[in-house]
Amino acid sequence: MTAGATGGWHVATVVGARPLTRSARELTLSVPGLEASSPGQHLDVRLTAPDGYQATRAYSLAATGQAERADLVVDRVPDGEVSPYLVDVARPGDLMEVRGPLGGYFVWRPGDPGPVLLVAGGSGVVPLLAMLRARRASSSRAPFRLVCSVRGPADAIGREEIDEPTPGVEVHWVFSRESPPGWPTRPRRVADDDLAAPGFTAADGPDVFVCGPTGFVEAAAALLTGLGHAPDRVRTERFGGA
Amino acid sequence: MDRPAHDAPLDGNAVAGLLGEAFAFETTLALVRCATCGRTDVVARARAHVSAMGAIVRCDGCDAVLLVVVERPDGTLVSTRGAAWLRAPRPADRPY
Ligand SMILES: Cc1cc2nc3c(=O)[nH]c(=O)nc-3n(C[C@H](O)[C@H](O)[C@H](O)COP(=O)(O)OP(=O)(O)OC[C@H]3O[C@@H](n4cnc5c(N)ncnc54)[C@H](O)[C@@H]3O)c2cc1C
Ligand SMILES: [Zn+2]
Numbered sequence: 001m002t003a004g005a006t007g008g009w010h011v012a013t014v015v016g017a018r019p020l021t022r023s024a025r026e027l028t029l030s031v032p033g034l035e036a037s038s039p040g041q042h043l044d045v046r047l048t049a050p051d052g053y054q055a056t057r058a059y060s061l062a063a064t065g066q067a068e069r070a071d072l073v074v075d076r077v078p079d080g081e082v083s084p085y086l087v088d089v090a091r092p093g094d095l096m097e098v099r100g101p102l103g104g105y106f107v108w109r110p111g112d113p114g115p116v117l118l119v120a121g122g123s124g125v126v127p128l129l130a131m132l133r134a135r136r137a138s139s140s141r142a143p144f145r146l147v148c149s150v151r152g153p154a155d156a157i158g159r160e161e162i163d164e165p166t167p168g169v170e171v172h173w174v175f176s177r178e179s180p181p182g183w184p185t186r187p188r189r190v191a192d193d194d195l196a197a198p199g200f201t202a203a204d205g206p207d208v209f210v211c212g213p214t215g216f217v218e219a220a221a222a223l224l225t226g227l228g229h230a231p232d233r234v235r236t237e238r239f240g241g242a
Numbered sequence: 243m244d245r246p247a248h249d250a251p252l253d254g255n256a257v258a259g260l261l262g263e264a265f266a267f268e269t270t271l272a273l274v275r276c277a278t279c280g281r282t283d284v285v286a287r288a289r290a291h292v293s294a295m296g297a298i299v300r301c302d303g304c305d306a307v308l309l310v311v312v313e314r315p316d317g318t319l320v321s322t323r324g325a326a327w328l329r330a331p332r333p334a335d336r337p338y
Binding site for chain 2: 214
């Protein structure tokens, strides 16, 4: 139907749904004709109401490398048009349309030697989780540091998997509203100390990927350039919102 | 109604799907030169405002409109009036 780079819309069937937190759910889609994706890419998801009204939103791929399958993690935006449906309503057998895999810029290539500094706010962890999974599944030894900012422990998407000990991968959690019991620091926002770690400073020249709500991304990117990271080494993926 | 246009901006990368309907190459890795201020960078690093109508891509330097993308039943329309030029990425720019 299209001569464009995307290959147009594919029909997707929900084949799995798994709650991850009180507001986030993993959805697995079966998508005949969908090419395998690269870590960091996203899909456009299009829903059509019975009256023909359509809404399209972008969702990152949480896992990559497998054709004809899409793993999404959607966090509910209260009063949102699309996310409450994907988190609370969609169930196996439901149909939607997807376009992708999309984007060549916010992508980590497993052949890159690193180091890689990943900075996530909330559901912004989703494309970074795809990068982490790709690194763990490959022979890459690129040093990874993942900084995850979440409101509280109950909001941390994929925490157990992310925390799995892996040589060369360090994970640093920042709790912004509520710290877990016994956690050494009080709730706070991401600051310079979270971002500047040995091996991942501006002098080490890491590739930096920052993802999350627009306000979080802009604040974190400003801290990073303040720490001396070259703006063109800091790749951002703004999810929208305030 | 779809998302209001005053919403916080996204990155040009978010418009990959829309632009991909109109161009046969990975547009977000294409270089675009702002006709207003001369800034030259990949489309992915511009600012994007996405709505039900399509998308407006603005220069990250001077906020001038670079590209307007409109989805219509007869096809996807891209106005490039604010861009001095757009250069398709070379194969080496492709990550996959
Ligand atoms: C490239 C890309 C990848 C994305 N990947 C993911 C992903 O993997 N998982 C995921 O959950 N979301 C992701 N998003 C965000 C997603 O596209 C939607 O914006 C989000 O689900 C809200 O859609 P909605 O229709 O529910 O809300 P809308 O009806 O669009 O918005 C309702 C209100 O919520 C605000 N709002 C919109 N988006 C957000 C947000 N992200 N955070 C806080 N407030 C918001 C709006 O300003 C508006 O006032 C991604 C966005 C982009 C651009
Ligand atoms: Zn400009």
